[in-house]
Amino acid sequence: MSAVLRFGIIGCGVLGSFLGRLLTHEREGLPDAARLTAVAGRDPQRTKDTADALGCDPLTVTDLLARPDIDAVVVCTPSGTHAELGVRALRAGKHVLVEKPIDVTPEAADRLLRAARETGLTLGVVSQHRFDPAVRIVKSAVDNGRFGRLTSLVVELPWWREQAYYAVGSWRGTRELDGGGALINQAVHLVDLAQWLAGPVTEATAHTGLLAHHDIEVEDVATASLRFACGAQGVLLATTAAYPGRTARLAVHGDRGSAVIDNDELVYFHAARDGEHAAVYGAFDAGNQVADILPRQRTELVRDRSGLLYQPHRDQIADFCAAVREGRPPLADGPGARRALEAVTAVYASARAGTAVRTRHDAPTDPAGSADRPDAPERTAP
Numbered sequence: 001m002s003a004v005l006r007f008g009i010i011g012c013g014v015l016g017s018f019l020g021r022l023l024t025h026e027r028e029g030l031p032d033a034a035r036l037t038a039v040a041g042r043d044p045q046r047t048k049d050t051a052d053a054l055g056c057d058p059l060t061v062t063d064l065l066a067r068p069d070i071d072a073v074v075v076c077t078p079s080g081t082h083a084e085l086g087v088r089a090l091r092a093g094k095h096v097l098v099e100k101p102i103d104v105t106p107e108a109a110d111r112l113l114r115a116a117r118e119t120g121l122t123l124g125v126v127s128q129h130r131f132d133p134a135v136r137i138v139k140s141a142v143d144n145g146r147f148g149r150l151t152s153l154v155v156e157l158p159w160w161r162e163q164a165y166y167a168v169g170s171w172r173g174t175r176e177l178d179g180g181g182a183l184i185n186q187a188v189h190l191v192d193l194a195q196w197l198a199g200p201v202t203e204a205t206a207h208t209g210l211l212a213h214h215d216i217e218v219e220d221v222a223t224a225s226l227r228f229a230c231g232a233q234g235v236l237l238a239t240t241a242a243y244p245g246r247t248a249r250l251a252v253h254g255d256r257g258s259a260v261i262d263n264d265e266l267v268y269f270h271a272a273r274d275g276e277h278a279a280v281y282g283a284f285d286a287g288n289q290v291a292d293i294l295p296r297q298r299t300e301l302v303r304d305r306s307g308l309l310y311q312p313h314r315d316q317i318a319d320f321c322a323a324v325r326e327g328r329p330p331l332a333d334g335p336g337a338r339r340a341l342e343a344v345t346a347v348y349a350s351a352r353a354g355t356a357v358r359t360r361h362d363a364p365t366d367p368a369g370s371a372d373r374p375d376a377p378e379r380t381a382p
Contacts, residue, residue, distance in 0.1 A: 005034045005321045008064045008094075010085055011076030012041035012050040013169075015099055015126075018306045019074055020054045022313055030314055033321040040064040061085070065092040072122075072324065075099060078169075079185070080177035083108035086123070090115040095122040095324050097317070101188045102337035104179025106345055109338045116334055124320045124330040125337035127192050128312035131319070134266035135193060137294060138252060138259045142197050146271035148256030153194050153226075153234040157187040160245035166216050173216030181218035183208070184344045187238030190250055192332075192340040194226075194234060197252055201234070201343040203227040203358045206350040212241035224347045236347070264309070266290055 007023055009016050016039065023036040038057040041047040051058035064070060065088060072095040075085045083103040086096045096116070102109045102125050116123035129135055141147055159182070171177035178185060195201060206224035213220050220241040226234035247263035257271035270287045272278075278287075302310045316332060323330040342359050350357040 004032070005095075005324060006037045006069055006071045007034055007074060008038045008040065008059075008067065008070040008072075009036065009074045009076060010040050010061055010064065010089075011074075011099075012039055012043070012046050013076060014306055016041070016074070016076035017050055017053075018304050018308055019076065019313065019317075020050065020056070021304060022310060022317065024054055024056075025310070030317060033318055037070050038064050038067060061088075065089055065094065071095060072097065072320075078171040078177040079179050080104045080108075080171070080174075083112040086112045087115040090119045090121050090123070093119070093121070095320075097124045097126065097320055099126045100192075100337065101125075101179065101184055101341050101344070102334065103341070104175075104177070104184065106338065106342055109334075109341055113334045113338060122320070122324045122330065123334040124316075124323070124332055125334060126313070126316065127189065127332035127337065127340075128316045129189050129193055129264065130196060130332050131312040131315035132261075132264050133294070134261045134264060137266060137269070138261065139197060141257065141259065141269075141271055142252065142254075146257055147252065147254030147259070148272070150198050150228070150230055150232040150252065150254045152232055152253045153198055153228070154249070154251040154253075155187065155190045155194050155234060155236045155238075156249040156251075157182070157190055157238045158242035158246040159186055159240050159248070160243045161213075161220075161240035163213055163215075165240075166213060173213075173218050175217045178218060180344065180348060181208075181210075181216070181220055181222070182240040183219065183222040183236075183238040183347060184341075186240060187222070187236070187248075188340055188344060190238075190248060191236075191343050192336065193250055195228075195339055195343060196336065198232050198234070199229040200339055201226050201346065201359060202229050203356055204343065204346040204350045205356045206236075206347040208348065208351040212243075219351075222347060222351070224350070226343070264312075266294055269293060 009020055020036055023034055036056050038059045039051050040059045040061045048058045073089040075082050075098040079101055082098045086098050089096045166173040204224050204226055208219035208222045211221050221239040224236040249262045251260045260268035268288050269290045320330045346357045346359050
């Protein structure tokens, strides 16, 4: 294999084009580790236009997978096609990075995980927010016990999408290819982060609704009460019906500290020092230590014309390339993405059933064998 990982991208929409620009953007530092060779898409003219803009070859999916000068494939197609295309790429001998979510059903995710295990190739799923500086600081604090015992998490994504957002792509808002609405499409990143910090969701009690949009099959509002394996409890709001749209927010609370990430920025952090005791009725948001631990935040604000930040995606692709070279799982791997999907699936199942739904994370599991577990969520009495 070449020292530089040679990529092909399947999908020429917003994300495929963005990642293509990232792979060809010398200022972002990836060309030393990765290079874009070709793109493929359903529309031949759009594929050619994208390839011309990126300086690479326009191909069909079949031809892209057959190219010997492509080492890895990025799948940026509608969510319900991720496993199918990912399995094809793995069977063709390519390492695979798929956009989130891993797919729209646990069964499809299992097929992809199984193919990765059987081929011995690297599988990653785009979860770029794991590489946000704020998230890494909070993750380190949790792992080192600086927040004490985790007690609660708040996941809030109050976004807005115009009706035109769903109309512009025929797959958006469909159960078959989108898998769901605001939760699986937009908030799955926060669900992934919550579980990366607190461990698996074991139970969900949820409601969903379609309240501000029409002519789609999925929810634009989802709310849930969550239980995590560590004992912490969580509250989830995911919506694309919060006009005009606010910022995504993740709060983590423990009995010795708390942190709040808002719009990818660490806005509150406090970890108790030795011998410290808060006032009887609490600090009422005082004692913010952000300035002490992160005096200069968000120094890299280079954004693509799509509005996406380069840094988190760049760092994820760099980690993926290193994982291929070193023969290790990437930081955002397939089993982790499947856990996020399983939590989302439990929320949807609870909303349909009108009762609490448990995931299969009640008992310890081996991530390497997760693809063979029967993971249909279980209902529990309210």
